[in-house]
Amino acid sequence: MARLELDDVRKVFTDDDGSDIVAVDDVSVDIADGEFLVLVGPSGCGKSTTLRMIAGLESVSGGDIRLGGRSIVNKKPQNRDIAMVFQSYALYPHMTTRQNMSFGLEESTDLSDEEIAERVENAADLLSIPELLDRKPGELSGGQQQRVALGRAIVREPEVFLMDEPLSNLDAKLRSQMRTELQRIQEDLDTTTVYVTHDQTEAMTMGDRIAVLDGGELQQAGTPLECYHRPANRFVAGFIGEPSMNFFDMDVEGDRLVGDRFEYALTDEQATAVANAGTVTLGIRPEDIAVTVGSEATADNEFPTVVDVVEPMGNENAVYLGFEADPTNPFVATVGGMRQLDADERVVARFPADAIHLFDGATGEALHNRALDEGAEVEPRV
Amino acid sequence: MSDAPTTDGEQSGALAGVREDLAGLDGYRVALYAAVLGLTAFYLTPIESGLVTAFKTNPEGVSSTLPFAPPPGEFFTLEKWETAVQALGRGMVNSALYAVPATVISALLGSFAAYGLTQADWRARYKAPILAMFVAAIFIPYQAVLVPLSQFWGSVPLAEVLTPLWVAGVPRAYTGVIELIVTHVAYGIPICMVLFRGYYTTVSEEMIEAARLDGATFARVYRRIVFPISTPMFAVVLIYQFTQIWNDLLFALILVSTESSPAAPVVLILAGLGESQEGQDFALRMAGAFVAALPTLIVYVLFGDEFAEGVAS
Incomplete structure (x- = not known):
């Protein structure tokens, strides 16, 4: 088990016409021993490339990767003591489950046949697949292949697990089941793990910490709740959370924000935070918007709106609201699942002052994040 | 129907x-x-x-x-078959002596080359010209190389190198068989390589990467992963190459040349079978043709299932 450090890691691909494409731009993350780090971002953000550089499957254009304090940049993949689980499972089709799981131990260790057999059987028990040991991948379902692929990584007892969207080929039910199981296994084995996904739900639920990447650059590394409640910038705020945070572009005029469709009164603290910005983006999460039936705004920061569409989820309803004055580009609010709202109904939406986020209009940097209750847990759990 | x-x-x-x-x-x-x-x-x-x-x-x-x-x-008579088997017997052995090794070696080397050109980690810009040379080599007509080929073998002191064989009692004419093996391997590699390459480009890249992360070296990945999963393609290549080499008359004619040679392959003997001053013995020629074709049929039957799988992939 070891600590994995990415230090200004950079990857530049050179195109055929000689132009450079920066896929990963000076990413630095420290992954503590036994930590579960999720690399998350939209497709093409460089998360898979980062993972492949850790594995040694891509060369590193700049920076350093250290495992247990020692640089592994110049080591071949087979000498890095890293196991990886691929999205396509990448099982060896001509070998049985047992042979698939033994392969890595046969190639990378001097263990005797008995020791290998024992480790394979222990891993199979851990994953509850002992009855599949003598079957070939072609005879297994997707979920079973997934377990074998995990087993192949586990028997190696490597320093680091790398997982490249391992659950994305499973159906929704199986995915949430495997999510829980993967977490349990990782906690049991206490192996440093880097997990790549584009799915923010997986990132939020599985990671000790998540690192959000966009355009090859690290946007924020923090606990899931930190990224949720204290996003470093507008990108993280929009990427983490489902449905996404609502954003409104506003001009700063003293202690008021003025937009095309509404004006917003700031607290003194908020006004100070945005004093130096000409324009800001106001962000508010759907669950923080208070919706009351009626058509008259009675206080500051209340806005008369019209219900556009209601999406019932059972536990809650996602309500798309358009401003009465200009109903284009509706924003979304979530209300309790028992509340009955209908399309075209007139409601008042309130944006509570302690729930809003303010981002710099030009750079997207967070200028002010929402207030949190005392004791809200955003610090790392490890 | x-x-x-x-x-x-x-x-x-x-x-x-x-x-x-x-x-x-x-x-x-x-x-x-x-x-x-x-x-x-x-x-x-x-x-x-x-x-x-x-x-x-x-x-x-x-x-x-x-x-x-x-x-x-x-x-009705079976006599022609007996005559054909007697006349062609030694030729069948000689043909097998070079067709089997040449087939196996060219298939193996073609597979190695294709593995190196698809899965090895080097730039596409260096791979392309090498691939182009392999493809071009497929289209060189055999007729165009006959003169250089005989000149080449004339300048190589192969017979001297093989002296221990002649001392052991092997007729010197078998130099021609060795020459045929090398020549057929050389001319067979390009087509084998291209056939294997088509197959290896479809092999999951992630699977090869998984094997490398599992600690296998490039050679071990070939030995334990790529070679075993290429069985269907080997069937295709073995059948194709064996039929080509077994039936080839041109190189045999240049390198061994006479049917009277102790090393004469079956195609050389078959060419003269049933020809005489009195006219052609059609029955004998037909029986000879079937006997000479028998090994290629056997190869088809042996690798038939894998062949079908390989062609389909």
Whole structure:
């Protein structure tokens, strides 16, 4: 088990016409021993490339990767003591489950046949697949292949697990089941793990910490709740959370924000935070918007709106609201699942002052994040 | 044909089925089946004629019966087959001596080359010209290389190198067999490489990467992953190469040249079989052709299942 450090890691691909494409731009993350780090971002953000550089499957254009304090940049993949689980499972089709799981131990260790057999059987028990040991991948379902692929990584007892969207080929039910199981296994084995996904739900639920990447650059590394409640910038705020945070572009005029469709009164603290910005983006999460039936705004920061569409989820309803004055580009609010709202109904939406986020209009940097209750847990759990 | 009408004695259920089948027959279907039958007959007639001719006496049986009619009792004989086997026996052994090693070596080397050109970690810009050379080599006509080939083997002191063999009692003419092995391997590698390459480009890259992360070296990945999963492709290449090399007359003619040589391959002997001053012994020539073709048929039967799988992939 070891600590994995990415230090200004950079990857530049050179195109055929000689132009450079920066896929990963000076990413630095420290992954503590036994930590579960999720690399998350939209497709093409460089998360898979980062993972492949850790594995040694891509060369590193700049920076350093250290495992247990020692640089592994110049080591071949087979000498890095890293196991990886691929999205396509990448099982060896001509070998049985047992042979698939033994392969890595046969190639990378001097263990005797008995020791290998024992480790394979222990891993199979851990994953509850002992009855599949003598079957070939072609005879297994997707979920079973997934377990074998995990087993192949586990028997190696490597320093680091790398997982490249391992659950994305499973159906929704199986995915949430495997999510829980993967977490349990990782906690049991206490192996440093880097997990790549584009799915923010997986990132939020599985990671000790998540690192959000966009355009090859690290946007924020923090606990899931930190990224949720204290996003470093507008990108993280929009990427983490489902449905996404609502954003409104506003001009700063003293202690008021003025937009095309509404004006917003700031607290003194908020006004100070945005004093130096000409324009800001106001962000508010759907669950923080208070919706009351009626058509008259009675206080500051209340806005008369019209219900556009209601999406019932059972536990809650996602309500798309358009401003009465200009109903284009509706924003979304979530209300309790028992509340009955209908399309075209007139409601008042309130944006509570302690729930809003303010981002710099030009750079997207967070200028002010929402207030949190005392004791809200955003610090790392490890 | 399953669509043929059945007789009145059949059960009523079957009759109804037949009526249904016949109702589905339109002009297009009839024409299609007629064309298929015609083509089948067109391709099978020469083989059938050859086969029945091989069992006829010569010249009486051959000249007094229709070419594709089976031999009547008085003209039936197995003598031609015995003569053919006797005449071709040593040639079959000689052919096998170079066809089997040349086939296996060219398939293996072609597979190595394809593995290196698909899975090895080097830039596409360096791979492309090498691949282009392999592809170009496929299209070099054998006729164009005959003179350089004989000059090349004339300048190589192969016979001297192989002296221990001659001391051990092997006739010196077998130099030609060694030359045939090397020549067929050299000219077989490009097509084998291209066939394997087509297969290896479809192999999951992640699987190869998984094996490398599992600690296997590049050579071990070939040995334990790539080689075992290429069995269907090996069947295709082995059948194709074996048939090519076994049937090739041109190189044999240049490198061994005479049918009287102790190292003469079967194709050289077959060329002169049944030819004499008195005329051609068609029955013997036909029997000889079937005997000479037998090994290629056996190879097809042995690797048939894998062959089908390999062609499909």
